Amino acid sequence: MSTLTTPTTWTFEAFTAAVGDAVQAPSIHNSQPWRFRWTSDGAYVLLDERRRLAVCDADGRMARISCGAAAYNLRLGLAVSGLPARHRLVSGGALLYLWPAQPRPPTPMERRLHWQISRRHTNRGPFADTPVGPGLPQQLADAARREGGWLDFVAGERALTTLAELIRIADAELRANSAYAAELRAWTICANHAVEGIGPDACGAAPHPAEIMTRRDYGGPGRGVTRDLSRHPAVAVLGALGDGPDEAIRVGMALQCVLLTAADLGLATAMYSQPIEVPATREQIRRAIDRIHDPHLVLRFGYAPTTCYTNRRPVTDVIDA
Numbered sequence: 001m002s003t004l005t006t007p008t009t010w011t012f013e014a015f016t017a018a019v020g021d022a023v024q025a026p027s028i029h030n031s032q033p034w035r036f037r038w039t040s041d042g043a044y045v046l047l048d049e050r051r052r053l054a055v056c057d058a059d060g061r062m063a064r065i066s067c068g069a070a071a072y073n074l075r076l077g078l079a080v081s082g083l084p085a086r087h088r089l090v091s092g093g094a095l096l097y098l099w100p101a102q103p104r105p106p107t108p109m110e111r112r113l114h115w116q117i118s119r120r121h122t123n124r125g126p127f128a129d130t131p132v133g134p135g136l137p138q139q140l141a142d143a144a145r146r147e148g149g150w151l152d153f154v155a156g157e158r159a160l161t162t163l164a165e166l167i168r169i170a171d172a173e174l175r176a177n178s179a180y181a182a183e184l185r186a187w188t189i190c191a192n193h194a195v196e197g198i199g200p201d202a203c204g205a206a207p208h209p210a211e212i213m214t215r216r217d218y219g220g221p222g223r224g225v226t227r228d229l230s231r232h233p234a235v236a237v238l239g240a241l242g243d244g245p246d247e248a249i250r251v252g253m254a255l256q257c258v259l260l261t262a263a264d265l266g267l268a269t270a271m272y273s274q275p276i277e278v279p280a281t282r283e284q285i286r287r288a289i290d291r292i293h294d295p296h297l298v299l300r301f302g303y304a305p306t307t308c309y310t311n312r313r314p315v316t317d318v319i320d321a
Contacts, residue, residue, distance in 0.1 A: 029197065035319075
């Protein structure tokens with residue numbers, strides 16, 4: 001009778017394939033602030049400080065969330081190859097260390113979520129006026145919980161109006177900052193759309209004053225719609241049990257699990273980080289949802305047509321071997 005042994009590490013080819021999944025994760029302005037290091041006994045996920053946005057992400061919170069999302073995809077890619085990873089948070093230059101666990105076949109859920117990696121995308125357009133099914137928010141909240149996060153759905157018109165107003169206020173404050181406007185242009189209008197940034201096809205239409213949820217203005221064309229098509233949007237706030245850099249990485253892994261679960265359920269997702277980038281509105285949201293720890297992102301779920309995908313840098317550009 002043979003006994004399976006745990007491999008000392010993944011082959012470079014298997015690791016590279018999984019990094020191909022990892023880089024499909026979302027990142028603020030599609031800045032892709034991650035690197036991956038393959039070693040003789042495991043792998044590391046690192047933050048590329050050169051790609052952190054100095055104005056809207058001064059503390060690196062959003063960059064770490066992006067790296068956490070990429071780490072979740074990396075784990076999923078390794079799991080479907082039959083060589084899953086164990087992981088732990090680390091310090092000293094890297095964010096996460098992964099090492100091989102006992103080989104096993106992937107679970108049906110891992111296969112389903114992995115299949116959505118290349119199909120999921122952030123929706124920057126209008127949502128249809130179709131309510132999200134009553135059981136779906138709980139499935140999304142469960143997905144966040146599996147990765148150490150929490151996802152609180154906003155219940156009631158008054159609470160939704162309050163949250164929408166905080167997003168509008170934060171967005172207006174950010175747009176009034178000339179350094180923020182220049183940074184946004186650098187990653188949209190002036191970005192290298194071949195491999196990074198948000199190109200004109202992916203930026204969506206310009207935000208309209210009558211929208212319930214104020215979208216970030218990526219320089220898209222204006223549109224004639226004068227009201228939000230979705231009158232009862234499903235909106236939630238994402239966070240983790242704790243504060244600080246480590247929690248942002250956990251939030252990123254929870255975020256990606258939620259996004260892939262939403263895609264598996266046929267839902268489109270939009271993300272709003274403006275109220276988190278402004279400390280005052282972040283604190284107001286924390287109080288409004290009655291949480292001890294900071295919120296990290298506002299998410300909207302619903303039904304919408306597929307819009308253009310953003311591009312990614314080549315895998316060879318993000319691997320240190």
